[in-house]
Amino acid sequence: MLLTITTTHQPATDLGYLLHKNPARLQSLEITGGQAHIFYPEATPERCTAALLLDIDPVALVRSHRGPAGEGFALEQYVNDRPYVASSFLSAALVKAFNTAMNGTCKDRPALPEVLLPLEATVAVMPAASAExxxxxxxxxxxEVETETHLLDPTQQEWGNSRYFTLRLRHPALRLQDLLSHLYVLIPVLDRGDKHYWISQEEAGKLLRRxxxxxxxxxEREFITRRYLRFAEFVNPTLERLLGDEALDEETPETIASFSAGTPEYSESAAEAVAPADANAATKQNLHDLRLDRVAEEIRRLGAKQVLDLGCGEGKLVRRLLKNGAIEHILALDVSWRELERAQQRLHVSEMPPxxxxxxxxxxxxxLYHDARLAGYDAAAVVEVIEHLDESRLAAFEQVVFARARPGAVLVTTPNADYNQRYEALAAGDFRHHDHRFEWTxxxxxxxxxxxxxxxxYRVRIEPLGPEAPEVGAPSxxxxxxQ
Known part of the structure; x- marks a missing residue:
């Protein structure tokens, strides 16, 4: 993978001072899975270009267990796009190669980092759903964004274009530090594979810093934050720190999936905004709100007094159920203690009246394990949960919920895989969320x-959730x- 940065600032060789790399010589450094090389294809007073070339060894990635999992298909461990496509490897290499410039310091020319330069950057190649x-x-x-498409296979032109683009960015007046920070954050956002390193709370700090x-x-700040951090336990607190009162209250996997050109439902606040049932309503609902509202409405219709919320997460459904005065008790269960702590905070449990x-x-x-506490309830909600279980474990789930707990009613929602073709960001066979183990038609x-x-x-009825499209149905x- 190759990144070049060019300036026509006079003298253009000031770029060497900013990057703390001498244009007269090649420099190489070790990075995860290979080497990074820094060199200058041109360095004149009128125009200067610095290049960062990553030489990633796919065999080294396998040996360090950082490549694609290959147990089911061993060849994929060695034949993949990791050595060639801009990803978290390039983002990490930016920090190692240009740390001084990213921090906005220059020992020899202290005032230079604040100078606005005409800059051009080219990345070959970037993965993306579309040029848009x-x-x-x-x-x-x-x-100014310019993209160049590439055929999936030049010898098979009927296969069409790949999802890879050569990206050229031009800015008339920008600090070099800002350009590097933009690339550092947005490159892993566009990478469809997982980051090559463990995502932890430290990553949230890096995002806030850069x-x-x-x-x-x-x-697109919400999409960027979600894709950069990937896990809700880091995403939501980070959004709150970034946006304050404007932070999204609802985090949906479809926000990730539907960020694409040509998705008519996409909006800044909710990737899948759909018209509410009341055509005169002034607001819109996103798909996640619609699911929760529909489940809460069905529980009200059933007249349930004792309710289970299985896989309660942050308590978004619980909040709705508490507004139903007919419900006497709610047991909200989740496997993640961190999510339960967040639910306590979001629901202000400590401040509730007795x-x-x-x-x-x-x-x-x-x-997946029998729990005697789940018995004796009128209704159970299982909202967007089953797709996070391995299909081989669904039999255990059925035994726990339907055979042992046996609530009077069970409400299960799950994505509709037929609808996935409407999301241009999803390649064929991809899931809407990285943690989904399956998605059903x-x-x-x-x-x-x-x-x-x-x-x-039990008897069962199936309903669509969300706006229905011809041939593919509703998104959920x-x-x-x-009983």
Whole structure:
């Protein structure tokens, strides 16, 4: 993978001072999985170009267990795009190669880092859903964005273009530090593979440090934050710090999936905004809100007094259920203690009046092991949970919920894989979220639900959730099981 940075600032060789790299010689350094080489294809007073070339060894990636998992298909460990496509490897190499410039310091010319330069950067190659996606990310930062498409296979032109682009960015007046920070954050955002290193709370600090000045004003800030950090336990607190009161309350996997050119439902605040049932309503609902509202409405219709929220996460459904005065008690269960802590904070449990507090139990547990606490409830909600389980473990889930706990009604929602083709950001076979183990078509979900109902003594009806499209249906689907 190759990054070049060019300036026509006079004298252009000031770029060497800023990068702390001598234009007269090649410099190489060790990076994860290979080497990085810094050199200058041109260095004159009129024009200077610095190049960062990454030479990634796919065999070294396998030996360090940083390449694609290859147990099921060993060849993929060695034949993949990691050595060639801009990814978190390039982002990490920027810090190692140009740390001084990224921190805005220059020992020999202290005032130089604050000078606004005419800059051009070229990245070969960048993965993206479309050229429009690249413009949405870099355009708001003041860049003129130019993209070059590449055929998937020049010998098979009927296969069409690949998802890789050569990206050229031009800015008339920008600090070099800002350009490097933009690339550092946005390159891993566009990388469809996982980062090559462990994502932890430290990553949130890096994002705030490198993007804190410009990210809060970026129209795609929520998408950028979610894709950079990937895990809700880091995303939501970081959004709150970046945006304050403007932070999104609802985090949805589809926000990631639907960020693409040509997705008519995409908006800044919610990637999948759909018209509410009331055509006169002034607001819009995103898909996640629609799911939760529909499940809460169905629980109200059932007249349930004792309710389970299985896989409760941050308590978004619980918040809705607490507004239903007919519900006497809610047991909200999640396998993640961190999510339960966040639910306590989001629901302000410590500030609830005693009577309200008695209506709610937040507890840790798994849907794959028998739990006597789950018995005796009128209804159970399982919202966007089953797709996070291995299909081979669904039989255990069925035993826990339908055979042992046996609530009067069970409401299960899951993505509709038929609808995925509407998301241009998703390649064929890709899932909407990195943690999904499967995604079912409408036919697959119906077959599973009817089999469960017949085996465990329930009747079931299937409903679409969200705006329906011809041929592919709605983005999500709901099964309502009743004894």
């Amino acid at each position: 996606q690249l413009r949405r990310l870099f355009g708001p930062l003041g860049y 993007g804190g000045e410009w990210l809060p004003r970026h129209p 009577r309200q507090r008695e209506r709610l139990t937040l507890t840790q547990g798994s849907l 409408r036919a697959q979900f119906t077959a599973w639900a009817e089999g469960v109902a017949e085996h465990h003594g 689907q709901l099964a309502v099981f009743e």
